[in-house]
């Protein structure tokens with residue numbers, strides 16, 4: 001299977017913040033969600049993949065090629081959606097498309113028109129007159145109109161209402177059906193990932209927590225609840241983190257089988273959502 005993205009030991013030192021030796025990779029044809037709390041380093045990583053900022057060390061390959069040496073060739077095949085709208089604000093959508101389409105050999109005007117219609121965008125409008133959701137739709141229409149093989153998106157659904165979000169996810173879902181396109185996108189909305197991601201990469205405070213297949217993650221982590229009387233230090237060691245209150249505890253574990261067999265009906269065990277995994281991992285104290 002060919003790799004569409006390889007991020008190897010990248011580091012960016014901003015002084016107060018350091019993206020520290022982060023590595024992960026994505027195979028062609030798959031969707032990877034990129035999660036982490038505010039300030040974790042998601043945008044920094046995406047900007048380095050797009051060569052918008054310089055890394056201090058490490059290596060990034062896109063389509064098997066170095067992202068700096070082969071920048072022009074790589075970008076031709078990438079659809080990029082960024083949370084800050086980088087179009088000409090004073091120009092109409094039509095004029096923006098006219099200018100930007102010239103940069104792409106594979107510009108597909110038919111597809112562009114279809115997406116503009118589908119999103120009910122009015123081409124005469126200036127970019128600055130669009131709402132946040134409309135800007136996102138325009139960005140997506142542009143990103144999907146040059147036969148990109150790889151979509152990279154920084155928070156494409158942030159600040160959008162559930163109807164817009166669901167429309168965007170439906171469109172992405174259609175786009176990946178041919179198994180040739182790959183998608184890498186950051187988000188805070190973990191429920192979006194439960195729908196469409198094959199892999200999840202999670203960073204916290206500049207460090208990689210994990211980069212794994214989603215199904216494996218969903219099978220590995222569980223939430224366990226129980227009464228205070230059973231929570232001794234041995235049991236505490238089975239948890240990634242625990243919240244305690246006056247009645248009992250709730251904790252995230254990768255060890256639910258053993259806990260179940262030791263404590264039987266004294267505990268309630270359920271699958272953890274991605275949000276639970278993120279919150280407990282970030283919250284991170286064993287004895288709250």
Ligand SMILES: Nc1ncnc2c1ncn2[C@@H]1O[C@H](COP(=O)(O)OP(=O)(O)OP(=O)(O)O)[C@@H](O)[C@H]1O
Pocket residue numbers: 014017036037038039040041042043044045
């Ligand atoms: N140009 C810069 N100079 C100094 N520090 C920076 C710069 N850009 C980002 N940072 C810092 O790097 C850290 C990571 O920021 P980044 O935008 O990558 O996080 P993020 O995970 O995308 O967060 P969010 O979810 O809030 O968008 C933050 O502490 C931020 O203040």
